Amino acid sequence: MEPEYAIIGGGIVGLSVAHGLLALGKRVAVYDEGDNGIRASRGNFGLIWVQGNGLNLPAYSLWTRRSAAAWRDFADEIEQQCNTRLNLKQEGGFRYCLNEDELADVAEQYRGLAAQTGDDYPFEVLGHNALRHEEPNIGPNVAGATLHHEDGHVNPLALLRSLATLVRQQGGQIFNSITIDKITRSNSKYALFSGKHELARAQHVVLCSGIGNRTLGPSLGFKASVRPQRGQVLITEKTAPLMRRPSDVIRQVDEGGVQIGASAEEVGTDDRDSLAITAQLAAEAQQLFPALSNVNIVRGWGALRIMSPDGLPIYQHSKTHPGAFFVTCHSGITLAAAHAKFLPLWIVGHSDAPDLECFSEDRFETHPN
């Protein structure tokens, strides 16, 4: 049967939205690329992160916090339905600072954000000794950290796998190894093409294809202002528990390895890793946790974040193509709960839909390309 909603992109974003639309009783089909597609969902860091988000746009801070608050129920539901473990932990997370001035600056920014969002921003500022009490293995050169109690992390690959299972369980169709390279509108339907072949028609189309949105978006009336930004990540062999909470640059994953990351480079679609950056990441990690020095790194990788000009998500209903939606963000894990529970209400035009006006691409003057 013809889907009501065709979702382009079977990563975390596309599957979260598909899951939510299915829960609203819609017929959904997801179109996903093959083994060598550019996949942010296979390379990300696994954080559910709140602190520091939306310093320039408090509405974004509230959006990520709303998602973080919904994550526990979202995870429970997935774990029950799929009989799996996502290993969600939301016991707070650190942003480490190597000097006192940086720590004072960060604290000041957070206080400013708190003032703009109703003074409910549960964070603490820890000096070195207080931090050492929380993280006994922290290095002597770390001045301190901010601890935000709503931060956490999850196994991102378990999430990806579970969502793919769950969407199928809900009756959604997922088509793999398909690249949709053209979408046209005729008779108030969207026709999806791969090469010359028309694969399907649908009343609505939701673009969730990450960097692929850049190619598909303009033909549906979107500015499609996204670009890839490379992040590099290292992972060590499994090791004894070394840290209690995640941070934005280092975390110990549920399987025991330590994941090290947080670089950002503008290199187009080159997703290779480089010696310069991986060596820098290793040096920084060693400074934060000196006990890592003799731990083996077993893998590294580069992956591409999907960035808008201001780094914030874009949620846009096409002005020229009714029923076509543009969804993109670089925090697919943090926002997965919001994308499954709240965003679909906006897509179907429900009265309880969140107000996402500030994430419209109207905020970008011109097409960046």
Added chain:
Amino acid sequence: MSKVEPAELVIIGAGPAGMAAAITSANYGNRVVLLDEQPSPGGQIYRNVTHSTHLRDKILGTDFQHGRALTSKLKQPQIDYRPNAKVWRVDDDGQICYSIEDKATRITGKQIIIATGALERPVPVPGWTLPGAMTAGAVQILLKSSGLLPTQAVLAGAGPLLYLLAAQMIRAGVPPLAIVETQQRRDYISAARYLPVAMGNWPLLGKGLRLLAEIRRAGTPRYTTANNIKITGSSDVQGIQFSSSGKHHEIECNCVLLHQGVVPNTQISRLLRLTHSWHPQQHCFVPNTVAHGKTDNPIFQIAGDGAGISGALAAEHQGKLCALNALQQLGAADQTIIETEQSVTLKQLNREHRARPFLDTLYAPPTEALAPASDTIICRCEEVTAGAIRQQIPKGCTGPNQTKAFSRCGMGPCQGRYCGLTVTEILARENALAHDEVGAYRIRAPIKPVTVSELASLHE
């Protein structure tokens, strides 16, 4: 932080291909850096040949002793041989990162020859992860490096190495209890048409026949056309079960030595994102090369079994040809002299290649080793079974990078060196796709584990 050392020619691997390449380059008066992971030169085939004893030489045979003809020529001023050098990163601009005794260093070659040879194909049959189940190659390493051999062993699988190891065990006075051979009647029939060409390398075939005669004289039982191999035991190996000629057999033993041939080690060529193609006769991926070693990247050449399995003697010729190519690129030798040597070497190489299709077809790995039963573990690092891979297919996995993300298969320290071909084979069969369409794991640095402090020491 140390500076990057500049070099004209760098060779990775001191097996027959790497040694021959280094010697050729030195013969033309060209300085070369030869990096090798082992403490002494020789690769796997001539492992520890420089420290062998008279007795061990007799056990291992004259082919092994031939290695000294190469190692003895390494001691010359033009060859900067660096043992214990673990290469863990290679970039497409020619920069190589390696560590010696946990100290990381960088070197850049204008020309680089990758001579990292072959890996033993894993043989994931039921029970293969039990203590006491090893590969034939692993036991050869034991024999070459410390003169040790198991005493109650059964050899199982296919390939020339199986007979060579059996003969060596016989010479050492610890003959195997039995040889269980997996090549089927149809393999003999398919191989027969390559026999006339293979006769062109009569010395090689003659050697094989002499090994078989040696085994026959020793009275070692041989079970042919075997299948349904299962290694039994709860905490370690207690026996092997199999069918042979329609009958069920069980042999008590404390050691099973498995072998299904060798496959190219493509970690560096994959890391460099060079293109590869499926080799249907050898059942493995092979990097695409032209003119005997040239790859898609003009800096890199691949010599020896890493470019497709051809054996130790062919590897020597290939090493020589790659060195000549490199010298040509560097403008380091007279063109006409190079061309003469190229044509002579090429003739020798072609002779070595003649028996390959015959051997590849006769000793083709059986399905039960290529695409194992679902309860058999295929990824030892993460303990993932063949069934777990098959379970990912309905979730939309068409390639190994997706099954890796979904099942952790291939995420361990070996980076899929051992499970990679098995996963590709399973996906090709289940999805009815060509192996080239299924593809292979993307390989990322570090290709060998490196400590956080080693990597950090290269931070600028």
